Amino acid sequence: MDERGVDNPTNKPILTSNTGNNDVVNNLSTPTSANSVVIPCELSKSEISIPGFICKGQLVFEDNFNFNIDEIKIWTSEIMFPGQPDYPFNIYEKKARVEDGKLFIHPITLESDYGFDFVRRSLDLRDRCTGTMSNSECYREAFGPQILPPAITAKVTTKRTFSFKYGRIEVGAKMPVGDWLIPLIQLEPRDKIYGSLNYASGLIRIACVKGNIEYSKRLYGGVIVSELNPYRKAYLKEKVGNDQWNRKFHNYSILWSPNEVSVYVDGEKYGEVTPGQGFSQEARKYNVTAATNWLKGTLIAPLDEMFYVSLGLDVGGIYEFPDSPDKPWKNTSNKAMLEFWNARDKWYPSWRKDDSALVVDYVRIYAL
Numbered sequence: 001m002d003e004r005g006v007d008n009p010t011n012k013p014i015l016t017s018n019t020g021n022n023d024v025v026n027n028l029s030t031p032t033s034a035n036s037v038v039i040p041c042e043l044s045k046s047e048i049s050i051p052g053f054i055c056k057g058q059l060v061f062e063d064n065f066n067f068n069i070d071e072i073k074i075w076t077s078e079i080m081f082p083g084q085p086d087y088p089f090n091i092y093e094k095k096a097r098v099e100d101g102k103l104f105i106h107p108i109t110l111e112s113d114y115g116f117d118f119v120r121r122s123l124d125l126r127d128r129c130t131g132t133m134s135n136s137e138c139y140r141e142a143f144g145p146q147i148l149p150p151a152i153t154a155k156v157t158t159k160r161t162f163s164f165k166y167g168r169i170e171v172g173a174k175m176p177v178g179d180w181l182i183p184l185i186q187l188e189p190r191d192k193i194y195g196s197l198n199y200a201s202g203l204i205r206i207a208c209v210k211g212n213i214e215y216s217k218r219l220y221g222g223v224i225v226s227e228l229n230p231y232r233k234a235y236l237k238e239k240v241g242n243d244q245w246n247r248k249f250h251n252y253s254i255l256w257s258p259n260e261v262s263v264y265v266d267g268e269k270y271g272e273v274t275p276g277q278g279f280s281q282e283a284r285k286y287n288v289t290a291a292t293n294w295l296k297g298t299l300i301a302p303l304d305e306m307f308y309v310s311l312g313l314d315v316g317g318i319y320e321f322p323d324s325p326d327k328p329w330k331n332t333s334n335k336a337m338l339e340f341w342n343a344r345d346k347w348y349p350s351w352r353k354d355d356s357a358l359v360v361d362y363v364r365i366y367a368l
Helices: 110-114 279-286 336-342 344-350
Strands: 059-063 090-092 097-099 102-105 122-124 139-141 151-153 155-157 167-174 181-189 203-208 218-224 236-240 250-256 261-265 268-273 307-315 358-366
Touching: 090 307, 102 155, 102 307, 110 151, 151 307, 167 181, 167 203, 181 250, 181 358, 203 250, 203 261, 218 261, 218 268, 236 268, 307 358, 336 344
Parallel strands: 090 151
Antiparallel strands: 059 358, 097 102, 102 358, 122 139, 155 307, 167 250, 167 358, 181 203, 181 307, 203 218, 218 236, 250 261, 261 268
């Protein structure tokens, strides 16, 4: 048994419900007879993508990163040019690595992998792209000031293997240090039933501490349902730390129910998001196009669908960092990526090996 009393002798990742024929790496289930209709527990309000019933408080997913990403087919590495709505200045490649029981996601420059001045050439990812082939997610060609994204990072998700609706997720992680880095520890909508553009189907941010020193004491978690400020930040909760959050590992968690989303760090609750009369009511004041679609769902729509786990790293973009004298690009500039790259002598020295990596120790999901 492990430290939580779970019988998992191989310490492999767990994906499970209570049934005899789960597609799981290691089965953690409540014993029951195949011919019996008796359910030996209190049923959970949670739903998961694996068939079977779920008991209240049951551990339904766990990965402690003791195996390589490719060895255990739980995580999918995204390979693409990320686009709307944030348009980050990076490409996702298969760069995540597991070492000493932890997942590492580093930022590097495009030039370090593809050669000098490659930002002014073309890059074809179509033979391995996980994005949409028909748009700019899989192929880009530089033209004038429109350069290729000058950074490479990684993003891994459970989109193809595990998704859930409602539950408690805990992530042990150390945040990255480095200018203009944005750690992605979040839940993303699987089916995007309310729309695929501009966070129409929502995003649950488990935790985010941006890499610049001036942001390093500010932890954010909560919900995003629009790309544009000020409504983009309306449901993000903040906790200002006494020390920089990226100095050590912390336990970041979310409790997601049909009535609210609460955010925690190291067991301490620092905020909750409640829909009131529904997110659509407030969203219509900000002319959020998707708000009308949310009326088709429950009170907490668009957060009433299946979501999957997403871990990654973004660089820059046009919404995460407000314009300031020290920021080398303007969010409204059509040369934003080029302006960022031209200032690399200022920000690149702050990217220091493993200090600039998002490091994840574990991911655990429990049913409500």
